[in-house]
Amino acid sequence: MTDKQQSLRYIQQLEGNVKGGTLIDFGAGPTIYHLLSACEVFDNIITSDFLEQNRTQLKKWLRKDSEALDWTHVIKFVCELEGNRENYEKKAEMLRSKVKEVLQCDALKRNPFDPIVLQPADCLLTCLCLEAPCEDIKSFCNVLKNFKDLIQPGGHLLILSVLDATFYYVGDRYFSSMTTRKEELEEAFREAGYEIEKAVYAPRNEKSRMDICDYKGFYYIHARKPN
Numbered sequence: 267m268t269d270k271q272q273s274l275r276y277i278q279q280l281e282g283n284v285k286g287g288t289l290i291d292f293g294a295g296p297t298i299y300h301l302l303s304a305c306e307v308f309d310n311i312i313t314s315d316f317l318e319q320n321r322t323q324l325k326k327w328l329r330k331d332s333e334a335l336d337w338t339h340v341i342k343f344v345c346e347l348e349g350n351r352e353n354y355e356k357k358a359e360m361l362r363s364k365v366k367e368v369l370q371c372d373a374l375k376r377n378p379f380d381p382i383v384l385q386p387a388d389c390l391l392t393c394l395c396l397e398a399p400c401e402d403i404k405s406f407c408n409v410l411k412n413f414k415d416l417i418q419p420g421g422h423l424l425i426l427s428v429l430d431a432t433f434y435y436v437g438d439r440y441f442s443s444m445t446t447r448k449e450e451l452e453e454a455f456r457e458a459g460y461e462i463e464k465a466v467y468a469p470r471n472e473k474s475r476m477d478i479c480d481y482k483g484f485y486y487i488h489a490r491k492p493n
């Protein structure tokens with residue numbers, strides 16, 4: 267299994283442990299891969315990103331625009347993980363029907379959806395995002411604290427991201443990355459006031475493209491806001 271396939275498997279496992287009315291997806295970029303299992307267990311999904319061009323891509327996929335990114339191979343793979351490969355078109359339709367909004371978000375704002383005030387959701391999911399805006403573990407912890415107003419008491423926070431990265435490229439654009447260290451990560455969740463349900467760490471297996479992104483591993487954390 268490739269690292270990407272393994273991430274999809276971990277996301278499917280994490281999302282298999284939660285369900286509810288509303289899921290907030292934070293910092294989706296132009297992508298939907300992380301919502302393919304979630305759409306089976308949540309009634310409504312609010313997705314979001316900081317950049318307008320990413321939100322535009324998301325909206326293109328939602329309205330089946332001919333210029334939308336093609337996620338077919340990823341949808342087929344997730345259906346296969348779920349034991350239902352032949353139903354990949356239904357899965358895409360289900361996800362489209364569950365996504366109710368595509369909002370702008372900014373992790374560094376006290377209310378990341380300002381000026382919109384969202385009802386607290388059953389779950390907040392964020393993948394490969396917080397290392398972009400956060401400078402260090404202190405600002406990461408601060409974002410986790412601000413997320414608490416977006417999550418109901420007893421609700422879930424699911425975070426998938428990378429460990430020990432310092433940079434990544436998108437095309438020829440260089441972005442710096444917060445260097446998330448395993449040793450300080452769980453403490454940041456606890457300091458922000460969450461209970462950790464599950465923490466999984468996995469090494470990076472494919473080292474061939476270290477020039478594009480130098481992360482060394484992945485983390486998958488399922489935490490809960492206390493009741």
Ligand SMILES: C[S@@+](CC[C@H](N)C(=O)[O-])C[C@H]1O[C@@H](n2cnc3c(N)ncnc32)[C@H](O)[C@@H]1O
Pocket residue numbers: 293294295296297315316317320371372373374393394395396398399
């Ligand atoms: C490495 S990309 C990951 C995108 C996507 N979640 C994925 O898994 O491929 C980092 C994302 O963080 C977003 N981002 C950058 N600054 C942000 C901020 N202040 N608040 C929220 N998201 C931000 C970017 O727009 C981008 O979509």
